[in-house]
Amino acid sequence: MRITSLKTYPVAPRWLFLRIDTDEGITGWGEPVVEGRAATVAAAVEELSDYLVGADPLRIEDHWQVLTRGGFYRGGPVLSSAVAGIDQALWDIAGKAYGVPVHRLLGGPVRDRIRVYSWIGGDTPSDVADAALAQVEAGFTAVKMNASGALRLLDTPAETKGIAARLAAVREAVGDGIDVALDFHGRLTLPMARRVLPMLEPYLPFFVEEPVVPELTRDLAAVTASTSIPIATGERLYSRWDFRPALEAGIAVAQPDISHAGGISETRRIAALAEVHDVSLAPHCPLGPIALAASLQVGFATPNLLIQEQSLGIHYNEHADLLDYLVDPSVFAYADGHVPLMEAPGLGIEVDATEVERAAARGHRWRSPVWRRDDGSLTEW
Ligand SMILES: O=C(O)[C@@H](O)[C@H](O)[C@H](O)CO
Numbered sequence: 001m002r003i004t005s006l007k008t009y010p011v012a013p014r015w016l017f018l019r020i021d022t023d024e025g026i027t028g029w030g031e032p033v034v035e036g037r038a039a040t041v042a043a044a045v046e047e048l049s050d051y052l053v054g055a056d057p058l059r060i061e062d063h064w065q066v067l068t069r070g071g072f073y074r075g076g077p078v079l080s081s082a083v084a085g086i087d088q089a090l091w092d093i094a095g096k097a098y099g100v101p102v103h104r105l106l107g108g109p110v111r112d113r114i115r116v117y118s119w120i121g122g123d124t125p126s127d128v129a130d131a132a133l134a135q136v137e138a139g140f141t142a143v144k145m146n147a148s149g150a151l152r153l154l155d156t157p158a159e160t161k162g163i164a165a166r167l168a169a170v171r172e173a174v175g176d177g178i179d180v181a182l183d184f185h186g187r188l189t190l191p192m193a194r195r196v197l198p199m200l201e202p203y204l205p206f207f208v209e210e211p212v213v214p215e216l217t218r219d220l221a222a223v224t225a226s227t228s229i230p231i232a233t234g235e236r237l238y239s240r241w242d243f244r245p246a247l248e249a250g251i252a253v254a255q256p257d258i259s260h261a262g263g264i265s266e267t268r269r270i271a272a273l274a275e276v277h278d279v280s281l282a283p284h285c286p287l288g289p290i291a292l293a294a295s296l297q298v299g300f301a302t303p304n305l306l307i308q309e310q311s312l313g314i315h316y317n318e319h320a321d322l323l324d325y326l327v328d329p330s331v332f333a334y335a336d337g338h339v340p341l342m343e344a345p346g347l348g349i350e351v352d353a354t355e356v357e358r359a360a361a362r363g364h365r366w367r368s369p370v371w372r373r374d375d376g377s378l379t380e381w
């Protein structure tokens with residue numbers, strides 16, 4: 001079998017889909033994207049495609065090595081995400097060629113279903129509590145909320161207590177049987193993290209995500225030592241080499257994004273490295289159905305999986321949602337907040353190619369918001 005073409009489709013809300021065709025009529029799909037940089041990653045995929053057209057799609061690992069290491073300059077979000085989407089599409093082709101779901105090629109399932117969580121929004125404590133209750137009513141057993149708005153480097157008692165008040169309101173609303181995670185998007189300085197996290201401890205959050213920016217991986221050790229809350233990070237780490245210092249810093253949960261961190265091949269290796277550190281996996285995925293399917297395929301075959309993020313209805317999903325590009329959306333029906341074992345070949349989904357073409361023709365470009373503090377200085381959004 002030979003690869004005949006690679007084609008990318010920028011689609012709403014903020015995704016980039018990749019279609020790889022072969023001379024045997026088998027098509028694979030991947031999702032190579034950095035949110036807000038879809039066109040940049042598409043250019044990287046286009047440049048890498050010179051090497052792939054005419055090659056055997058089943059030599060997945062060799063292609064991963066050449067595309068990642070063969071260029072001398074490696075790593076980073078753009079290149080790693082381009083390779084990630086290509087890798088997903090090659091695993092999809094392999095599964096379809098062998099007639100099995102990808103998790104069977106990874107050693108077979110180690111669980112029957114995967115627990116997924118939903119993102120919840122809202123500004124006031126009662127807004128977030130209502131959003132959490134709506135997800136619990138929809139069957140989810142875990143939610144994740146944004147921890148705060150734009151914070152100062154060292155913030156007021158009112159802002160600081162407000163973070164705890166929002167979590168307290170959610171805990172009060174959903175009770176102790178539901179898991180509640182908080183995402184800080186790297187908005188805390190180390191001294192703020194030391195002050196805020198102990199205030200959250202009484203409400204037993206599931207985990208706290210990205211308390212500090214990933215550039216401060218070294219400071220994570222001080223954060224993890226300062227609190228009993230499990231610390232999660234990883235959506236802005238792109239390889240097992242990037243994850244090593246975070247794992248050594250004592251995080252509890254690794255969050256590789258299968259569309260950023262080198263695809264199925266590398267996420268599988270990051271999971272194994274995490275296992276060495278007694279760290280569980282909660283793959284990041286505020287992305288589309290292909291990225292979610294690829295994440296789930298790894299999750300079915302990975303012993304240290306904690307939970308899977310999924311993007312149905314999250315606030316980024318304007319003009320399109322998770323299920324819009326699937327021939328059969330029931331695959332992500334989330335019975336009782338779980339996805340049952342997927343048995344269809346490849347990634348286990350059927351992408352609606354006509355809808356993808358139509359959405360790409362409409363054109364769409366999503367930009368990350370720019371957040372500023374009250375003095376006008378830039379902060380993490
Ligand atoms: O954990 C999450 O889902 C968020 O931090 C998103 O990754 C972020 O808004 C960029 O897409």
Ligand SMILES: [Mg+2]
Pocket residue numbers: 183185209210235
């Ligand atoms: Mg996050």
